[in-house]
Every structure is written in C-alpha cells, then in structure tokens.
Amino acid sequence: MQFSNFQExxxxxxxxxxxxxxYGMFLIFLTINLYGPLRKNRQIIRDLxxxxxxxxxxxxxxxxxxxxxxxxxxxxxxxxx
Amino acid sequence: xxxxxxHKWGSPKWFYELxxxxxxWLVGAMVTCLLIGVTWSLLFVPxxxxxxxxxxIFYVHVPVASISLAFFPLMAMAGTIFLVWRMKLADxxxxxxxxxxxxxxxxxxxxxxxxxxxxxGTWWVxxxxxxxxxxxxxxxxxxxxxxxxLEDSEGxxxxxxxxxxxxxxxxxxxxxxxxxxxxxxxxxxxxxxATDQANGPEIWVPLIFMIVAVYLFxxxxxxxxxxxxxxxxxxxxxxxxxxxxxx
Amino acid sequence: xxxxxxxxxxxxxxxxxxxxxxxxxxxxxxxxxFMFFVLVATLFPIGISPEPExxxxxxxxxxxxxxxxxxxxxxxxxxxxxxxxxxLELLMLSPHPLYFLVLAKNIAHWLVSGLPIVLVSPLIAYMxxxxxxxxxxxxxxxxxxxxxxxxxxxxxxALTVGxxxxxxxxxxxxxxxxxxxLIAGTLTVSQTLEGASLSGxxxxxxxxxxxxxxxxxxxxxxxxxxxxx
Numbered sequence: 279m280q281f282s283n284f285q286e287x288x289x290x291x292x293x294x295x296x297x298x299x300x301y302g303m304f305l306i307f308l309t310i311n312l313y314g315p316l317r318k319n320r321q322i323i324r325d326l327x328x329x330x331x332x333x334x335x336x337x338x339x340x341x342x343x344x345x346x347x348x349x350x351x352x353x354x355x356x357x358x359x
Numbered sequence: 360x361x362x363x364x365x366h367k368w369g370s371p372k373w374f375y376e377l378x379x380x381x382x383x384w385l386v387g388a389m390v391t392c393l394l395i396g397v398t399w400s401l402l403f404v405p406x407x408x409x410x411x412x413x414x415x416i417f418y419v420h421v422p423v424a425s426i427s428l429a430f431f432p433l434m435a436m437a438g439t440i441f442l443v444w445r446m447k448l449a450d451x452x453x454x455x456x457x458x459x460x461x462x463x464x465x466x467x468x469x470x471x472x473x474x475x476x477x478x479x480g481t482w483w484v485x486x487x488x489x490x491x492x493x494x495x496x497x498x499x500x501x502x503x504x505x506x507x508x509l510e511d512s513e514g515x516x517x518x519x520x521x522x523x524x525x526x527x528x529x530x531x532x533x534x535x536x537x538x539x540x541x542x543x544x545x546x547x548x549x550x551x552x553a554t555d556q557a558n559g560p561e562i563w564v565p566l567i568f569m570i571v572a573v574y575l576f577x578x579x580x581x582x583x584x585x586x587x588x589x590x591x592x593x594x595x596x597x598x599x600x601x602x603x604x605x606x
Numbered sequence: 607x608x609x610x611x612x613x614x615x616x617x618x619x620x621x622x623x624x625x626x627x628x629x630x631x632x633x634x635x636x637x638x639x640f641m642f643f644v645l646v647a648t649l650f651p652i653g654i655s656p657e658p659e660x661x662x663x664x665x666x667x668x669x670x671x672x673x674x675x676x677x678x679x680x681x682x683x684x685x686x687x688x689x690x691x692x693x694l695e696l697l698m699l700s701p702h703p704l705y706f707l708v709l710a711k712n713i714a715h716w717l718v719s720g721l722p723i724v725l726v727s728p729l730i731a732y733m734x735x736x737x738x739x740x741x742x743x744x745x746x747x748x749x750x751x752x753x754x755x756x757x758x759x760x761x762x763x764a765l766t767v768g769x770x771x772x773x774x775x776x777x778x779x780x781x782x783x784x785x786x787x788l789i790a791g792t793l794t795v796s797q798t799l800e801g802a803s804l805s806g807x808x809x810x811x812x813x814x815x816x817x818x819x820x821x822x823x824x825x826x827x828x829x830x831x832x833x834x835x
Contacts, residue, residue, distance in 0.1 A: 280404070
C-alpha cells in the first residue's frame with residue numbers, strides 16, 4: 279500500500295488531476311463502449327419486433343415483396359437461412 | 360485439412376450463437392482483470408522516482424495505445440478476407456472496428472498527452488508517437504466517413520475494405536517517416552516508456568492485468584457491435600425472427 | 607508477343623494523348639491548380655509575417671503545403687468528367703490491364719497539374735525569401751514528390767468518384783496519407799541547407815515514388831472497379 283490514508287490517495291502526490299482525469303476518461307470510455315452496444319442491441323430487438331408484427335398484419339403476398347413501412351430498411355441483403 | 364470451420368466463420372448465425380455463449384465468460388474475465396489491475400495499479404504500485412505517482416497513468420495509457428496500433432492490421436486482414444472470399448462477417452468486422460479504433464486512439468492520445476503534461480510541461484508536443492497516433496486517428500475517421508458517405512452497402516463494404524488495406528500500409532509508412540522527422544527535429548525527448556528503471560514484478564504484473572483487461576474489453580466491444588450489425592443485416596432470416604420472438 | 611505489347615503500349619499512349627488533349631482544350635484544368643498554388647503561397651506572407659527572416663524559415667514548408675493542397679484540389683478532375691460521360695466505363699471494359707491505363711491517366715494528370723507547379727516553384731520560393739543554395743533541391747524534391755501526391759490522391763478519388771459531394775471526404779482520406787511525402791520533401795530541403803549530403807534523402811524520395819508507381823495504380827484500379835458498377 280502506497281498511501282497511509284484516503285486523503286493521500288485522492289491527492290496522488292500532487293498529480294490528482296492527471297491521474298484521476300485519465301482514470302475517469304478510461305471509465306467513461308469503457309462505459310460508452312459497453313453500454314452503447316448493449317443499448318443498441320435492445321433497441322434493435324425492439325425495432326425488429328415491431329417490424330415483424332407489422333409484417334404479420336400485412337397479407338403474406340406483399341410481406342416479402344418490398345413493403346417495409348418502417349425506416350432503416352434500406353439494406354437489401356439477400357435472405358439466408 | 361478440414362475447411363468447414365472457414366464456412367462456419369462465414370455464417371453470421373453460427374457466430375451469433377457462439378459469441379453469445381462466450382460473452383459471459385469474457386465479461387467475467389475482463390471484470391476480474393480490470394478490478395485487480397486498477398486496484399493494484401492505483402494503490403500498490405510504488406512511485407516512480409522520477410515521475411512520482413503519474414506512473415499510474417501508464418497503466419491505462421500503455422494497454423490502450425498498444426491496442427490502438429492493432430486496429431489497422433486487423434481491419435486490413437478482415438478487409439482482405441472480405442475482398443478475396445466475400446465473407447460477410449469480415450466486412451462486419453471492418454465496419455465496427457473503425458469507430459472503435461477511433462475511440463481507442465482518442466483515449467490513447469488523451470492519456471498520452473495528460474501523462475506528458477508533467478514530463479514536457481505542455482499538453483501537446485509533436486512527439487513522434489503522439490503524431491503518428493494522431494494521423495492514425497485521422498485515417499480511421501476517414502474510413503468511418505467513407506462508410507457513411509457511400510450509402511450503398513455492398514459498394515461501401517468493398518471500398519472500406521480496400522481503404523483499410525491501403526491505410527494499413529500507409530500507417531506503417533507514416534510511423535517510420537514521423538519517427539525520422541522527429542529524430543531530426545527534436546534530438547532528445549526524455550519520454551521513455553518508464554520501464555527503464557526498477558522494472559520489478561511489482562511494476563509489470565499489474566500492467567499485465569490491465570493489458571489483458573483492455574484486450575478482453577476490445578474483444579467484447581467488437582463482439583457486441585458485430586452482433587448488433589449481424590442482427591440488422593440478417594433481419595429477414597428465420598433465425599433472427601425466432602430469436603426476436605423468444606426475447 | 608510483340609504485337610500484344612505494342613497494343614498495350616498503344617492503349618497507354620492513346621489514353622495519355624487523349625487526356626492531355628482534353629486538358630489542353632479545357633484550359634481551366636491547366637490553369638486552376640497552378641493558380642491555386644500561387645494564391646495559397648501568397649496567403650502565407652500576408653497571414654504570418656512579411657519579414658524576410660521569418661518567411662525564409664518557413665518557405666520550404668509553405669511551398670510543400672501549397673503544392674499538396676493544389677494537388678488535392680486538382681485530383682477531382684482525374685476521373686470525374688470521365689465518370690460522368692461514361693468514358694471511364696469504356697476504359698474499364700478495354701482488354702488491357704486497367705493498371706496501365708490508370709497509370710497513363712495519372713501521368714497525364716500530373717503533367718497537367720503537377721509539373722506547372724514544380725516549374726513555377728523557384729519563382730514563388732524567391733518571393734518567399736527561400737534560402738539560397740537549396741533551389742535545385744527544392745525543385746528536385748517537388749519533382750519526385752508531387753507525382754507521389756497525385757498517385758496517392760488517385761486512390762481517394764477512385765474510391766469516391768461516385769459520390770455527389772466528395773470534396774471534404776477526399777481531403778480527409780488523402781491528407782493523412784500524404785504526410786510521409788511532406789515529411790520527406792521538407793526534411794530533404796532543410797537537411798541540404800544544413801549541409802547534409804543530398805543523395806540519401808533523394809534516394810528515399812525516389813523509393814517513395816517507385817513504391818507509389820507500382821502500388822497506387824493497383825489500388826486505384828481496384829477502387830475504380832468497386833466504385834463504377
């Protein structure tokens with residue numbers, strides 16, 4: 279242990295700003311890059327659910343024929359199973 | 360030689376399922392390494408006799424900077440695989456690696472310059488390492504903006520794969536030329552990787568924990584983004600429909 | 607064998623001639639990059655300082671950066687007109703390797719946009735109080751360096767040729783790639799002024815040119831195949 283009390287730990291031998299800003303940025307960076315994709319994943323699943331529900335309402339004839347009502351359907355990948 | 364693994368790797372569904380199984384383990388390992396690494400580096404690492412306690416910055420900067428150098432080779436490899444074998448998954452990697460690489464490079468730059476405040480007395484110095492990282496950052500942003508500009512997904516995928524390969528070669532050339540430029544302009548920067556003195560295990564063991572943690576984080580983040588991209592691209596596939604229905 | 611070679615050479619020469627002729631007919635293409643170079647170089651004394659001392663110090667960098675920006679600006683002409691009128695597609699349909707045709711277009715483009723800049727550079731250098739004794743080095747480095755800039759730029763142009771607004775993205779892609787050339791060019795000049803032997807630096811620039819000549823058209827050709835469908 280390099281520090282005898284909590285105060286010293288916070289002060290970091292006079293480099294409090296440098297050390298804590300780097301660790302803070304690191305933390306923010308980790309959070310953004312983990313939480314971001316996770317939240318996006320939930321959002322995608324929610325969107326897809328809505329889209330599938332919509333497609334289910336449309337008669338099956340036109341369901342696959344290019345009637346995508348919601349935005350974000352510009353990617354036209356071939357279907358693969 | 361059995362080549363089925365190669366086709367499997369090309370299958371987004373297979374990747375999605377396998378990565379789903381791996382993720383909890385990866386996250387667990389990362390959190391463990393991160394907790395050990397951060398606690399150890401902040402609390403127990405002895406101070407450097409020249410830099411004092413700023414050597415703590417080193418435990419964030421070094422892992423992040425070392426990974427940010429791996430992005431262009433990674434993207435170039437994935438790009439080559441995509442261009443040669445048309446493996447869809449490789450394009451997904453090229454696509455999600457570019458912004459993630461920009462994040463890593465930005466953090467490496469910021470932590471490097473904060474570390475340098477004490478050593479150099481200013482926030483920014485045109486040091487060889489920082490300069491080539493900055494240029495790499497710009498190149499990564501170039502790949503990201505090319506992807507955004509070319510909306511057509513197939514064309515954009517191939518163009519970005521090609522640009523990644525060109526960029527990878529270029530990053531190497533930039534690295535050497537910037538080092539050359541730097542040695543001629545600034546004969547000595549006493550900015551060494553702090554491991555020169557007193558590199559006993561109490562210095563490098565926590566570093567290894569941090570490096571492992573950051574590498575795992577890189578893998579996890581890449582996998583998470585790849586999974587999202589797969590879901591969006593395969594939204595008409597039956598397995599995605601089943602998956603969404605189950606959740 | 608000889609017949610096949612002569613047709614390839616014929617195609618290259620024809621492409622070269624055609625591009626030069628078009629440039630000659632459209633005098634703007636000939637004049638604009640050159641004018642841009644002179645204008646940018648003129649802005650520096652106004653923006654920084656008209657002091658001869660200060661100008662002499664930065665003149666090599668100013669000339670190189672102006673040349674870099676001028677070549678970037680000129681890059682847009684390389685494939686765009688041909689893309690818009692469809693002749694680029696015809697070029698790609700030709701039986702000859704696209705590599706050589708792209709190389710020919712690059713050479714023509716450099717002759718039109720790069721060479722005038724190289725030729726006018728001593729005059730601008732004089733106006734910027736460029737240190738005596740390095741004029742020949744400056745011209746030599748520009749002569750070796752500007753083709754590399756065009757070759758690198760052609761990759762970016764080929765990737766973005768189908769885009770509506772490509773000016774900024776072209777700069778974002780191309781400028782970082784041009785940094786090694788800028789470093790080599792300015793270092794060669796500054797080291798010559800300090801009395802170093804020129805040959806090693808010129809060898810590096812020559813190596814860059816050879817590498818760019820062999821690799822860049824390959825990448826540009828591949829990029830064109832991607833962009834033009």
